[in-house]
Amino acid sequence: MLTEHAVHMLPYRGLGTGIPRALQDWPSIDLIDDVEANQFVVRTGRQFVEEATPQFPPQVTPEVSRLLEVMHGEMKRTDIQSALGLKDHKHFRSNYLQPALDGGLIEMTVPDKPQSRPQRYRFILHDPFA
Known part of the structure; x- marks a missing residue:
């Protein structure tokens, strides 16, 4: 469940870059590699951070x-x-749903039929090894 959300909250920068970025930032x-x-x-170490870290990348609208x-x-x-x-369907679609779809954050379960009655939306699961 956590990984389902983490791909949308944490920027992915490529396989094998985590340790160099961690060393650069901290x-x-x-x-410790305990074989x-x-x-x-x-x-x-614990650090005090004055500025709050955004929950989602800055390019994502509120x-x-x-x-x-x-x-x-x-x-x-x-x-x-x-x-x-939200009650207004058009406002929801244009300001929430469509930008999330266009941004590649969510997907339709029936992409070939956007108006399908059983249509659902879900997070797009990114494969870090792709």
Whole structure:
């Protein structure tokens, strides 16, 4: 469940770049490869951050961020709209649903028939090895 949401909240920059980026961002980080215990441990010190980190990448609008926050599993348009407390179908579609679809954050379960009665929307699961 966590990985389902993490792909939309955390920027993916390519396989094998995590450790160099961690070392660049946190020079005091400890990386411990415990072969005997068959585990890799990352130890960081506690840091106070004055500026809040955005939950979603900055290119995502506040409306799309709200949509992503209420989505879970596969959902009907009416259920997403209801969870957001929105009544106007056109406003929801143009400001929430379509930008999320265009941004590649969600997908239709029946893409060939956008007006299909059983149509649902879900997060797009990105394969990090693709």
